[in-house]
Amino acid sequence: MSTSITVAGLENRPAWWHNQTIRVTASVARGWDLHHTLLSRTQWDRELLDDHVRGRLRELCARAATHGPFRQRAAATSAAETLDLTHFPVLDKKDLVENWDALHTGLVDPVDVLRVFTSGTTGQPISIDHSDRQLDYGSACSLRVLDAYGLAPGLRCLRVTCDPRHPLLDFDVVDALGPALQLNVSKVTPENRATVHDICAQFRPDAIWGQPMELLITTSKIRDGLVPALTPKLVMTHGDNVSPRTRSVIRETFEAAHCDYYALQELGQVAWQCPVEVDTYHVNEERVLLRFLPDNILALTSLINTAMTLVNYAPQDCAVPVPEPCSCGRVLARVRQIKGRQRGFLVDSDGGHLNIKWLQTTLDGLPVAAWRVAQREAGTLHIDLAYDAHSSAAAEIDRLRAGIADRLRMSQVTIGVSTPEAVIGDSGKVRQFDLYATQETVADNLLGAS
Numbered sequence: 534m535s536t537s538i539t540v541a542g543l544e545n546r547p548a549w550w551h552n553q554t555i556r557v558t559a560s561v562a563r564g565w566d567l568h569h570t571l572l573s574r575t576q577w578d579r580e581l582l583d584d585h586v587r588g589r590l591r592e593l594c595a596r597a598a599t600h601g602p603f604r605q606r607a608a609a610t611s612a613a614e615t616l617d618l619t620h621f622p623v624l625d626k627k628d629l630v631e632n633w634d635a636l637h638t639g640l641v642d643p644v645d646v647l648r649v650f651t652s653g654t655t656g657q658p659i660s661i662d663h664s665d666r667q668l669d670y671g672s673a674c675s676l677r678v679l680d681a682y683g684l685a686p687g688l689r690c691l692r693v694t695c696d697p698r699h700p701l702l703d704f705d706v707v708d709a710l711g712p713a714l715q716l717n718v719s720k721v722t723p724e725n726r727a728t729v730h731d732i733c734a735q736f737r738p739d740a741i742w743g744q745p746m747e748l749l750i751t752t753s754k755i756r757d758g759l760v761p762a763l764t765p766k767l768v769m770t771h772g773d774n775v776s777p778r779t780r781s782v783i784r785e786t787f788e789a790a791h792c793d794y795y796a797l798q799e800l801g802q803v804a805w806q807c808p809v810e811v812d813t814y815h816v817n818e819e820r821v822l823l824r825f826l827p828d829n830i831l832a833l834t835s836l837i838n839t840a841m842t843l844v845n846y847a848p849q850d851c852a853v854p855v856p857e858p859c860s861c862g863r864v865l866a867r868v869r870q871i872k873g874r875q876r877g878f879l880v881d882s883d884g885g886h887l888n889i890k891w892l893q894t895t896l897d898g899l900p901v902a903a904w905r906v907a908q909r910e911a912g913t914l915h916i917d918l919a920y921d922a923h924s925s926a927a928a929e930i931d932r933l934r935a936g937i938a939d940r941l942r943m944s945q946v947t948i949g950v951s952t953p954e955a956v957i958g959d960s961g962k963v964r965q966f967d968l969y970a971t972q973e974t975v976a977d978n979l980l981g982a983s
């Protein structure tokens with residue numbers, strides 16, 4: 534039986550070609566190879582690393598000269614000799630939205646691009662296209678971090694989540710690393726406590742992985758006896774900036790090494806916490822180049838993405854460069870005091886904490902110009918929706934209100950309907966979530982109670 538398919542653009546490819554799982558699996562092999570032949574060596578050898586980065590920069594300038602937006606093409610020609618990226622204009626999120634077409638190189642078949650969306654917590658979500666190298670480097674960079682912390686593939690990883698869409702317990706495999714048990718700590722109750730204890734005891738996680746807020750909620754469930762005390766070798770955090778008090782809670786609770794990642798949907802994993810000089814992060818220079826604009830604002834350049842040209846991209850994150858060599862011996866550039874985003878959590882009518890993803894996706898799917906959510910006390914939510922022309926029928930708003938109250942276990946949801954001007958305001962930016970449950974408030978409670 535033939536396995537060919539006839540979707541336009543895919544005529545000559547096998548039917549399994551665009552199976553996401555197969556592409557990810559194939560990238561694991563390439564990622565392991567990349568780690569073995571490149572990343573495990575360049576991190577100790579400045580000359581080798583510089584040589585590699587120069588090669589990537591030459592490739593990037595050549596590509597931007599022919600496949601970039603107008604302003605970048607001119608810069609790429611000037612930068613071709615010196616490989617000096619200061620010639621390139623700085624791009625912000627708005628530039629990414631307005632020049633979306635121009636920033637695409639057209640070098641990767643549209644059916645082959647890996648499309649991700651930025652979270653949009655600070656404004657409009659942006660779709661970013663990557664080439665397969667993104668998956669390869671994802672595996673390779675993860676292997677490098679594990680190796681730095683004395684762990685190896687095959688480790689058992691407990692992923693903690695507070696996403697209302699996730700079940701209480703689920704089994705998975707973390708790409709390139711090993712088996713994963715996913716535990717939705719927001720769904721642990723006295724009724725299912727025994728099951729959770731039993732499965733965690735059998736799984737014996739080597740590592741725990743989650744967003745900083747999810748680790749805090751896990752801690753509070755451990756204190757309440759709903760989740761068993763855990764003794765991993767490593768705690769990994771990602772997503773949001775970790776506040777100093779969250780770090781203290783994680784240290785007290787798990788007594789394990791803690792590795793935090795700085796990563797963006799736009800670029801993947803940018804930097805990771807050094808196991809020796811723990812207040813600094815090593816930059817994955819093989820894939821991302823960092824420049825510092827005034828006030829320590831970061832301008833990031835992807836050295837691996839052939840689908841989209843991201844040069845001097847400034848998402849308004851900040852970090853302080855650390856010029857001194859690291860005592861761990863790695864030559865990778867270092868930064869400290871990374872300042873990116875920090876998102877709050879929703880609190881349901883029982884005091885349970887939930888992350889914002891489901892609500893954000895739901896509101897993004899509405900035909901509105903903008904939206905805004907505020908929570909001042911547990912179990913209540915206020916949402917403002919801004920319609921361009923005609924507003925939705927009252928019945929639809931009622932259905933939305935009931936759906937949100939049910940899914941997020943809120944006793945009261947109010948929805949205000951207004952114009953974009955009223956919601957967006959003069960600044961042109963919407964602060965989409967204004968929530969009282971933040972890392973600061975949750976970590977303070979836990980530190981105060983210990």
Ligand SMILES: [Zn+2]
Pocket residue numbers: 807808809810815859860861862863
């Ligand atoms: Zn180091």
